[in-house]
Amino acid sequence: MEFKLRHSKITDLDIKQKIYDKIKVEEYDIDKEYDVSIEYYNEDIIDEKLNEDIMFEMKAEHYRFLKLFRNICENHKMNINNVYLLGTVSNLEKEEIVISFNYAKDKQKENIIWPCKEIFLYDGSKKVLDNMLDSNQISIDEYNKNLEILQDEFGIYEAEEELGYIN
DSSP: OEEEEESOOTTOTTHHHHHHHHOOGGGSOTTSEEEEEEEEEOHHHHHTOSOTTSOOOOOHHHHHHHHHHHHHHHHTTOEEEEEEEEEESSSSOTTEEEEEEEEOSSSOOOEEEESOHHHHHHHHHHHHHHHHHHTTSSOHHHHHHHHHHHHHHHTOOOOHHHHSOOO
């Protein structure tokens, strides 16, 4: 189940009420456990507030929102395991939040925060490539080619000086 909050930010003062208004408790099986993915439009990515010297960082606002969200779910008697908070600018309108509930895959309860979803997806795909290289399923050349494709796909590039050459 998925719902969208338009004209909303995770830092809005009325975000709690907006979520309460959207969640229809009768649509959820309170005997089941859920994992939740929350994608929000992260203006830091667009505003270029975060440059190469500053990593995409977890902020107090992320933790406050997760605590607020878990409290809302507890008040609705919903069993929530993992909550993924993913910042992005792709596939979302400005000031939009998309919250998706899926049946939980395991009993682990964890908050996972990635202010930039693209890096989260890149990191997961890179780990697969790393494992394939470690188990000799692909050569170093294939690894490097696939890594370049991933970097292009997600717009993640290494430092300029690494791409240059030495005279």
